[in-house]
Amino acid sequence: MTAEERRRARQGWLLSAPALALLLAGASGPLLIVVVYAFLEPGEYSGVEWKFSLEAWFRVLFERDIFDGTVRLADAHLSIFWRSVKLSLLTTLLTFVFGLPTAWFIATRPARTRMLWLFLITVPFWTNLLIRTFAIMEVLRNEGILNGALMRLGLISSPIQILYTDVAVLIGMTYVYLPLMALPLYAAIERFDMRMAEAAYDLYASRWQVLRKVVLPIVRPGVVAGSILVFVPSLGAYVTPRVLGGGKNMMIGNFIELQFGAGRNWPLGAALSLILLAMVACALTIYVRAAARAGADG
């Protein structure tokens, strides 16, 4: 390493020091606390007892009968995990299905009006998530706008129960996370050279084949980015499933919150948080690997 390179390296470290310090203090610190808590015993009312225990990890998957002490698989917990993964995957898929045409539409507008459309996409961010979620609740309620309209149109005779079901959670999350999918897709499509699509169309591809064989593979980075941006927060979603799913249809986020609140089992909450973290990391690794491999195969 030359002196110049050393100087540059040092400068790089110095320049990134504030950000690194913030990350270290803001992310690693709390994470460390969570890791430690996950291996302690729950306190009487809340908090932790400073005694080492693996009980929290055991309780993630199993439950012990209070009376005879027999051990059973905690299928309630498993179903919460399963619902979280399922709803997050579906949310990612739905935001993609709605986000792709939206992004395509905006990217193919004249440059002058494109900014206006992008601006409109960001409008929902102006309002608090909770308020927007309550607005959706108002739409989906049995006496709400949707059921009211359907009944007035004579399509149904009694309200359909949508609120407090997984469908309601899915609708809510799709709505909330749609911009996170649409924006990276837009960025990728905007850079897409439309002559590629013309070339494919010229070479006997149908419109559907143009999309599948040429457009999607080329805008893949945008699809990957959008999927990550939607899937990760979906998996840990808290507000939307809480409001639209009611108390019963919990997702991991709500289950964790429960442990720190009414459940009064902080170590279990901490262990669940770490499992959520591991799930996200695994999902991302698998997904990015698969996407890269698909990209290499063409």
Next chain:
Amino acid sequence: MTEDDAAVEIRSARKEYPSAAGPVRALDDVSLTIRKGEFFTLLGPSGCGKTTLLRLIAGFETPDAGRILLEGRDITDDPPNRRPVNTVFQSYALFPHLSVARNIAFGLEMLGRPAAETRARVAQILRLVRMEEMADRRPDQLSGGQQQRVALARALAPAPRVLLLDEPLSALDLKLRKEMQRELKRLQHETGITFVFVTHDQEEALTMSDRVGVMRGGRLQQVGPPREIYARPVNRFVADFIGETNFLEGVARGGAVHLPAGAALPAPGGAPAEGARITLTVRPEHLRLNAPGAGRLEATVAEIVYFGPAAHCHMKLDDGTPIVARLEEGRMPEPGARVGLDFAPGALQALED
């Protein structure tokens, strides 16, 4: 020409694009027949509508009026993927995520050809464009000339009835360009496919084509073999655009054309109306330099410009009209010298504007 001779027939095609300043007429009543198996070139300055005409044949645009026929079948309303016509794009537009071989196979795959047939055809086409070793590369690992070959191969692989080429050589340097010109001629010869080639380079058009269509402002000016277009341009624009030429403007009087410089030249092609303004043209290679007084025109040498095998002698008539002669050999006159200019009577042509 008989009906079955026609590969592409364009009947009174008109195309307008909307724009902020009102509609732009890109094609204005263009009628054209391109014969089977010919190398046809569309030539014209930038913005004259060459690409638009090609996109109409490919199906990317539909004409506002007129019909397009492919081998006698009306294809005006067919989308591009239903037309047995392929395009080589100016920017190549190769698929970046596919290997060279997969790029070339694309059209055949979309047509649903059996895999074995596709493989064999791709290998054959790779050989044809001399890219066998590059089959597994990505487009971004190729030079410009190689990308050009792949673009050609991709468009040729499905064996289209007509191949459209939109300025395919304009991004290449001169040497590669000459090489690709020969290559294109060879490919056209070997495949027998009808080529419709677009260029704004008149030399390219003259050297490569069986026939050339010269366009200007959305209209076809003249269609014919290169020699005919060069030797018998129908108007001033074509004469000027194809090769170099001299224009002499004069007034018809007594069956001759009187130039402002004083000389009178015989009116080619019959006696014009008395007093009509006439533009005459004569190519530089048809002018001979003589001693002063021995010729039809008198001029003063302004400048000699050499370019390899020959030189251009730039002169001025007495009224200042510029005139250029091509000198092949022998003694060159000095700037400032007086010379007499002579030419064969048949070299002079009258032009419409």
